[in-house]
Amino acid sequence: MKQQELEKAKEYKYGFTTDIESIRAPKGLNEDVIKFISNIKKEPKWMLEWRLKAFSRLKNLQEPNWQKPKYPKINYQDLYYYSAPKSASSKPKSLAEVDPKLIDTYKKLGIPLNEQKKLSGIAVDAVFDSVSVATTFKEELTKKGIIFCPISEAIIKHPDLVKKYLGSVIPITDHYFATLNSAVFTDGSFVYIPEGVRCPMELSTYFRINASETGQFERTLIIADKGSYVSYLEGCTAPMRDENQLHAANVELIAHDDAEIKYSTVQNWYPGDKDGKGGIYNFVTKRGLCKGKNSKISWTQVETGSAITWKYPSCILQGDNSVGEFYSIAITNNHQKADTGTKMIHLGKNTKSKIISKGISAGFADNTYRGLVKINNKASNARNYTQCDSLLMGNKCGAHTIPYIENKSSTANIEHEATTSKISDEQLFYCNQRGLNQEEAVGLIVNGFCKEVLQQLPMEFAVEAQKLVGISLEGSVG
């Protein structure tokens, strides 16, 4: 490796590329490409029709542009919408059949897929570009009636469930990127937890973008039936490339009566280089429906990667007494930009929501919290608590808090707190005097700042996330 590449690799250790032969759809966005995707995934006719309906709707939609981070116009005809390792096209039946190159890739990313070395207590679905390459612990989960598989497999094996729920929270007509995803989505995870079952392990999907000039359109659907519980975690990385790559995912969650879904994200897509060249555009629609009474959906996100992060994991609190939570850490360094937050839509009685957002800006970065709390007239005794804290490092970055509150109920109780602070020289001096170097000190102070959110992560990932928080800010204090 050349010196420069070595330097780069130090900044983003997941930036390697896997040299693997792949099958791609022809470049561009049109009906033929959608048919190609549907065909290669051996989808039933209804699925193709659903995609085409979304595509025809897409033609009448405009890209939204109200967000703070602007980006150059994306040429949608100049992208590949499907790319898969050739070796994965015939759907390997067991891990023994999975291309060793892919197993190696995930090993390098710290996600062992081999039967012997599987992460204990965590079932993993590994998605590489447009296909799922392996899912671990499948049999064990099946014994409990839990379905955890690639969504492409669920479309074929569990069409009734998919038909019933797909697009029920994010309709195909929702907005530009969600509709685009509905037309061209390739893979992602499908989870169904049957009534009364508490999922015995963490479910996790690891997304990897590898191919160049390729968009990744992941689709995840999680259904927790009455009285069930599941904790799900997604992680993501991508190689370092000079081009910007689009990741436009849709994630839908449905929680029935007394069910609980905990959804955690550790997003570490390639953020671009120090000068803001390259990096992922992470334009994601995530929405959860608390459909049943006493249901609960909790989003936790640690966003450290991507050139632009633009997402609002939301909760529709339809069931009476349902609870929505959003815990977020968004770190932007160098030229990264983020416009992220949540929407809490209170429809049912006695619904509760809690929003804890921690934004950290360094370098030339710009970080916006944008959040909506909406309380319907029928949502009596609704409660919301929002806390938005921003931490600035240096004087060339920005932090913004944009809360929207729409209240139509006289019995609602809404609280909003916001703070902006800086890491002080006194704090750094204190840590240095106790033997910590600048980077250790910053890591410690920032982790303290993020503590309430980090505590929400499953144990296994909290430690990783803490490290990531430190690494993302390396070199940000001079």
Add this chain to the structure above:
Amino acid sequence: MLDISNLSASIEGKNILKNFNLKIKTGEVHAIMGPNGSGKSTLANVLSGKKGYKIEGKAFFEGEDILNTPIEERAQKGIFLAFQYPTEIPGVNTNNFLKTSLNTIRKSKGLKEIDTLEFLKLVKEKSKKLKIEEKILSRQLNVGFSGGEKKKNEILQMTILEPKLGILDETDSGLDIDALRVVSDGVNSLRNKNRSFLIITHYQRLLDYIKPDFVHVLVDGNIVKTGSSNLAHELEKDGYEGVTSAK
């Protein structure tokens, strides 16, 4: 252990220390007293490496000029500053902070890191000895601590990190008699032939509990008088002016 020669320090164009000289031998306890603005805290800051000062002169710590050494390396070599105003770090658990600090320093010396269980045992033992309530250690670092708790916490950190040179920057200011006893017990328990202290104070009171080997009077950036611990009593009686004009 510490040999400061011709040390001058200025901040924002204002000269604070002027050709300051001081030698502290291993095992000695030196007290520096002086009126407000005489340069006492500046001395503590410059020795520990705080940024923002323009510095001339030399300060040898164990034979090595440390004035250009990064702050954390000085700390790792064994210089500890008990802060006059310990800063608050929200969200950071005091115990975790102290464990991180201890292990960083141990690592720099090539020692094995100590695990959480060993650490908690150590903290329990030390805090019991100093009669410091353990529960402050499970709180966020200095957040919501009373003035006394902050200072006690500094002393507890010092007894755990076991530095070679302990610098106390007006640790006694604003303390009640019980807290003062904790501070002096901390210093006295660490006092031995291998460890030195530089105690900066306004009042003679602390020196009733910690008997220094030398007392220096700092006025306008320079030591104007040096004596035994009796000098502190004279200062209390006659004031700085009385003592310094009598030279």
